[in-house]
Amino acid sequence: MTFRTLLLTTTSAMVLAGAAGAEDYVIGVMSAQSGYLAPYDGPAYAGFQFCIDKMNANGGLNGTHPVRTIVKDTRSDIAEGVKVVQEMIDDGAQFIVSSADADPTIAAAQITMADGIPTMTFAGTAPVLTQVGDHVFGSYPADNQQAAVLAAYAREQGFAKVYLVKSPDSAYTLGGPEYFGTAFEALGGTIVGTSNYSLNQPDFSAIVTTIKAAEPQPDVIVTWAWEPDFPAFIKALRGAGVATQVMGGDVLDTPTVRGLGDVVDGVMHTSGGFPDEGSAYAGFIAEFTAATGTTPDNNYYVNGCDIAHMIEQAVAAAGTTEPRAVAAAMAGIENGKGVMSDFTFKGTDRMPLREVVVARITGAGDKEFVLRATADPATLPRP
């Protein structure tokens, strides 16, 4: 009896879900609301839905295409992601926004390929994720862009010898330092050493000892480590008396890292944007905070909103909501207008060319703006 009730109620829910207006532009959102992707997908989805709601209040995309979103939790599980993206296509999804990682995005893209449904990752930054097909798009500055901008900045500051700390356990923690090394060497710098760590490694003393013993000594250490690895590493490094400049990827742009105190004083990292006073980004934060009571404390919120803008501009350029046309139009966007930063897909492999910010953490827990630059596509390290 219970099972029958479950079947009936579930069927009812599915029927109701499919009863929306036929003229809506349907966007399927794979959002991991639990699991390891939740810290990225959650804010990105919040920002995305916030801006979609705003657009719908004004008639939808470009004021003409109301948007209906189908949001499904993937639980950060790739098999679940495969299932929900198929369900969303069944429900009429014309655009898929996928989780903030390469695995679920590529798995989804292989399914959407048959119908050419444009598929865009929330915040996946691995440059390889667009290799699956012409319908796959990134949204955030890719790892190689971030690394190229950071390497150029490091060389400008006179750093010549870098020590790379990377983890082969993820494309991000492995790729970032390697892209940095490639760009750094292309600019005349030297890699003086490399150490590998495992994700969630509790003790970095061996790596710190190796760095201390490196000959010649590095003048900058680069890692794309995230939490809890970066806090463990930086504490071990500073605790051992190593004061060498440390640089990292955009994953260090979190309140937790900034709250580490003196050990992160001076650490520099990339970021997708910076809310300068009076900027559109700052306006977004104020508006979002006023509307929801939550203050965005990372770039995923605003990047989610920018995905809504990317879709809107692609539909406008395509003049239709036909998936293949929208994908083609998206690939041709040049200097599209975003809130975090503008974006260009034209001439790229569909990882958008966007400004990269370099920021410095202070011992007081603040973030200082250092520079904003766009990587040169001609010199980007290849995936």
Next chain:
Amino acid sequence: MSDAALLAHPARLRAANLARTLVCLGLLGVVVALLTLVFGRAGERIAVQMCVNVAAVVALGVFCGNTGTVSFGHGAFMAIGAYLSGILTMPASVQRSALPALPGFLAGHELSLWMALPVVALAGLVFAALSGAAIARLVGASAAIASLGLLIITHGVAVGAREITRGSQTFFGVPRVVDLPLAFGAAVAFIIVARAYRESAMGLFSRAARDDADAAAALGINPRRTRFVGWCLSGALCAVAGALYGHMLGAFSPASFYLSLVFAHIAMMIVGGMASVGGAVAGVIGVTLLQDGVRQFEGGGDLLGFALPAVFGLTTVALGLAILLVIWLRPMGLVGSFELGPGAGARIFDRITARTVPAASPPPVPDAILVAEGLSKSFAGVKAVVDMSFEAPTGRVTGLIGPNGAGKSTLVNLITRQYAADAGRTLLSGRDLGKISREAVARAGISRSFQNLRLFRGLTVYENVLVAALAAGHRGRDAAAVTLRELDAFDLGALAATRAEALPYGARKRLEVARSLVQDPAILLLDEPAAGMNPAETDDLADRLIRIRDTRGIGILLIDHDLRFVNRLSNWTVVMNRGTLIAQGRPEDVRADPAVIEAYIGRGRTAAAVAATEEETTPRQGVRQ
């Protein structure tokens, strides 16, 4: 159970095993049909994922369920299967761009999935054989941790082998060819294979060793070998399941086969019941229905007129609660430790009357003699057995008595090689038992019972005896016939379908003796077979043993505290005290031996006093120390 029912038991057991397999298949089939008929394409996708998970969890259960050891290492086999099948089936054009540095011998095959799967199974088997050579040596937590180590190592290699796996980056371009017929067919095949293995001789050996490794070894079963075989079969199946999983996803990375997947599969297995194939199937179905049922309400919406808020993460919470409830209310899982479906004793099988004729009593065993020569054993400096020498020939009951702590059971354990002797040796008709494996002692002609009951509690009475018959080399109908013979001889026929742990105490004792006798030993070592029995049961057991001695001519080494029981049966008595031999001879001579009297009742008593004491204690069934 009537005689007719007992004789029909083997046929009914075969029918029950078939029925249980069909119940597993039927359960899966019904759920798949409901999902696809009620929910259409969405339900079909749920069914595909469920069937692939059934294949993976059933494969995992082939090892875990039959050995009782939880493995975390099966994600490694799934990864091997997925990557290998992906490489073999990937279109060459995709392969050139996705895997530009792929070694030549792996590149450009473009096989169909059907061509790739045998290669995958073989690779899984080879990897299982290599890893199993080490892991099968371990038991319990050690084996579980070792399997976790295997998973970690394989994950590390997959991440490092970038030319083959793309390292930690997404491995894509794998043809997504797993549809419902394929997934369901695979699940059906896996269930049939797992069920067949579980009920096979090796499966029975494995479950016996799972329940009691020492008792299994005493029957001639090599517990390590059973774990190795289970590991290999499970590994090969898991590799195939991994290939199916990979072809269902189309894209994956080493993380896809790491702890999250492994824990999910183990959770499904434990929720359903680790000990049975039906448990694995029920666990996957239960978890899938729970998660996908709850998932429909995560995003909010209307339910019967009520507006539901969006509560993401509800599936994880529901699964956690389900696991807690199952562990609390049904520690052995939803299905428990028996297979789903009717057992051989169910009334549904009453119509099956095909009889197996019990084997005739075997001819008297050839003359043989067990000789202990100077056996000694110390534990941490404490001398348990010191220079023990005696003989136990066929056709004679040799009583071995002595006060508590005299070293009698240690001596039996030395003879059967459960312990290695520090000095001395044991000969069976001149053959040095110290030069054969522990398991070979049973095949050499020595069976034993244990001081503390060591039955295979997860097996039925019939299976307890059958497994011993199979271990002794009997097969098929012959094994069934000798099993029926012993069950009948010990009045256990009515309990044939009863699980051993559910037996009354006296029946358990009889079952242990029957299990030993089915191996047709030349020498039977009985370690306190009458302990805990009431006088009637003790007399009954003595009658049966005398009959067996007289008709089969086997030699019995009988240890018991019940002197009346020992004296009634023994033709020769060996007395130990503090690990040493203090007397041996005819029972009446031994009873009068001052050293024996002193050992039992203290210095200063006379033989007459002892005799008087014995007269007084006889009605109370012997002297208990």
